[in-house]
Amino acid sequence: MADFTRAKLEDAQRLASAEADSTPHAWNSSMYAGSLASEHDTIWLMQQDTVLLGAAVLMQVLDEAHLQNFFIHANHQxxxxxxxxxxxxxxxxxxxxxxxxxxxxxxSNSIALQLYQRAGFTQYSTRKAYYRQPDGSREDAILMKAEL
Structure with a gap:
């Protein structure tokens, strides 16, 4: 059974390393540290014993929340x-x-798109050529929303 805990500043490097093992588009430790320093962000760790299974960065301002980053470690997908x-x-x-x-x-992230759709998210817009690819090309971002 997995446990959910809030990340602390000392988790920034561990988060960056785990995400780098799972995706070529990982945040670095400075990005995680910046998020941990923000009054609006919470990083949730999903762990089993001491093994980091995944994490989610949630930013919330008033009645709107934004999932800033989300990953499951490659070994546990x-x-x-x-x-x-x-x-x-x-x-x-x-x-x-x-x-x-x-x-x-x-x-292009069809697995994540399926996960979000199953969780009640719907697409409301697209940002054309938003993400930069390693080869210099650009990829669209799909914007999604779920009512809570």
Whole structure:
């Protein structure tokens, strides 16, 4: 059974390393540290014992929450953990007074798109050529929203 805890500043490097093992588009430790220093952000760790399974960065201002970053470690993907982490984040946002949760995802990330759709998110817009690819090309961002 996975546990959910709030990340601390000393978790920034651990988060960056775990995400780098899972995606070529990972945040670095400075990005995590900046998020941890923000009064509006909470980073949720999903762990089993001392093993980091995944994490989610939730930014909330008033009644709007934004999923800034989300990953499940590559060694633990395909086990339903993404759905568990996403449900936890939605519940936390709702408990903090959010009525909507927003996110953006790469158009090519079909696994994440399916996860978000199953969780009640719907596409409301597209940002053309938003993400830069390693080869210099650009990729669209799909903007999604779920009512809480």
């Amino acid at each position: 395909g086990q339903g953990l993404g759905g568990q982490l996403l449900r936890h984040v939605q519940q936390q946002a709702r408990q903090q007074g959010a009525s909507s949760l927003f996110l953006e995802v790469r158009a």
